[in-house]
Amino acid sequence: MAAVVARQPILDKNKDVFAYELLFRGGDPTSDNFDGDKATARVISSALESIGFKKLTEGKPAFINFTDKLLKQGIPDLLAPGNVYLEILEDIKVDDHLLYALKTYKEMGFKIVLDDFIFSENLISLVELADFIKIDFLAIRGSARKNIIETCQKYNSNLKFLGEKIETHADYIMAVNLGYDYFQGYFFTKPEIIQTRESNSYEFSFFKMMEELNKEEPEFKTLEEIVKSDFSMSYSLLRIINSAHFGYDVKSIRQAIVLLGVDKLRKWSLLYFLKGLNSNKPDILFKTAVLRANFAESLSKYFCDDKSSNLFVLGLLSVIDGYLDRDIKDILEEISLFGEFKQALISREGKLGDLLSLIESFEKLNLKQCQQYLAKYSLDYNTFSRKYINSLEKTEEIINAFENY
Known part of the structure; x- marks a missing residue:
């Protein structure tokens, strides 16, 4: 069964x-x-x-x-x-x-x-x-x-x-x-107040980093300058690249950025910023963001081709409005995110929108709605449940890693 x-x-x-x-x-x-x-x-x-x-x-x-x-x-x-x-x-x-x-x-x-x-x-x-x-x-x-x-x-x-x-x-x-x-x-994933307000310096660094990373050809020099402007960010990046997971011995921010590459750097920087933005938010918001990211990535073969790393980012961004207490449309414009990702995040359109809707229906224990998406994409219960449990394990590993940096 x-x-x-x-x-x-x-x-x-x-x-x-x-x-x-x-x-x-x-x-x-x-x-x-x-x-x-x-x-x-x-x-x-x-x-x-x-x-x-x-x-x-x-x-x-x-x-x-x-x-x-x-x-x-x-x-x-x-x-x-x-x-x-x-x-x-x-x-x-x-x-x-x-x-x-x-x-x-x-x-x-x-x-x-x-x-x-x-x-x-x-x-x-x-x-x-x-x-x-x-x-x-x-x-x-x-x-x-x-x-x-x-x-x-x-x-x-x-x-x-x-x-x-x-x-x-x-x-x-x-x-x-x-x-x-x-x-x-899931009130904690939603913005508390949506209004125009000034961003603090930490949020400003986040927007600069995301905007550069979402360009077709990000400039490593610009990325290096953004990372170097934040001592904590520099330290975290070097700890990550020199960890047992990567096995490097790197002293240069530029070298760390090049070795990670754009996709992994996008993942890491989003995790880094969300963890920092989490200071005045409940811890469960960060756990939810990381779990969604892992879960979305694990289901990539059913919803797109060769975009698993991007689906990790999609999961993280699905709660960004809850972090910044702003309209998701305005946030995505500022980080230059367009196309199918934008439509999925704003209005749950397309295959990627279905993916987010599937994850959210599962979070809310709405299994009948969940089953509709599983049938649409030929996903069976055993596979889906196993990927969820594996995502829980990965989420715990990531959260533990960030707590040590």
């Missing part, structure tokens, strides 16, 4: 990663014969052993969806209580058997999470047991988002509240002000 494993970060009020929601599916979820219970049970018991729990969650807790059937069958017994939060689906049928199972799991150390929660009196017994309640910000609007907190706290004052499908900073700020404790959604 083909396995799909996806994860989505859950952030705290400081925008630090608190946990990851893990979604496990086997086979094609759009098939008439698809059995979600059997698929989830089989994938949890097998995929976690082969992929590794720590690799998926980076040592953070994992939120995992369970149906009443899986809970009653004892599937959570396969998992470590301290690392797993049991998400109870919104359509669950409450009965004595289920309540007994949840009480037992809670005594074992599992946390209980009510997913896509809408209050009704028949759910009070679950509210009393729960540790977390998740509110879908697309389904619940206005004053109801606050009323749910006030109502549920009457029955359980220790509850924590998680706003999910938080896709904009406006929703994030609203959730914070309403008293939510945790947040799930």
Whole structure:
């Protein structure tokens, strides 16, 4: 059975990663014969052993969806209580058997999470047991988002509240002000404020570097001057070129630039600048950028020919507006990026636009939409999932490398 494993970060009020929601599916979820219970049970018991729990969650807790059937069958017994939060689906049928199972799991150390929660009196017994309640910000609007907190706290004052499908900073700020404790959604990849503003010196160097690198024939002398103007950048470049990965013994910036070549220099400089721009952004934004870059690069043969290095850059640039808090169109004009890359980044047009849409649908755990793209480009679940896991490993390696420079 083909396995799909996806994860989505859950952030705290400081925008630090608190946990990851893990979604496990086997086979094609759009098939008439698809059995979600059997698929989830089989994938949890097998995929976690082969992929590794720590690799998926980076040592953070994992939120995992369970149906009443899986809970009653004892599937959570396969998992470590301290690392797993049991998400109870919104359509669950409450009965004595289920309540007994949840009480037992809670005594074992599992946390209980009510997913896509809408209050009704028949759910009070679950509210009393729960540790977390998740509110879908697309389904619940206005004053109801606050009323749910006030109502549920009457029955359980220790509850924590998680706003999910938080896709904009406006929703994030609203959730914070309403008293939510945790947040799930890709609001952190979007610009906080889009407006005309002056760039600081660091951003100015970024734009100069990208503009030169995106020319048909970049001038090495100009690139050398830009790198030399930033001591930290010079140091980082020399550390990279002299690392075990490349195995050189280089003392000259010009020599380092020539040895790396334009494609690798474009990769490195983007990583360098994004890491620096990350100082006032959540760490998960940099991880998301690097993961998208690795994932896009790994899928290059399905979406283009001989452009794997450029697809790495495409993945990194897909969140550049979130870093600079500016309109993506204006940013791409300033770094002289045109053609299919520009259309893919702005409006998700063409094959490369489909690639970004595929990655984003997978990030958001929208597997039905994901399957449409997989079918369009003749990608099977096994291959896709394997490339995602490999991309997670590469991402961890890159992030660890940059933390040491």
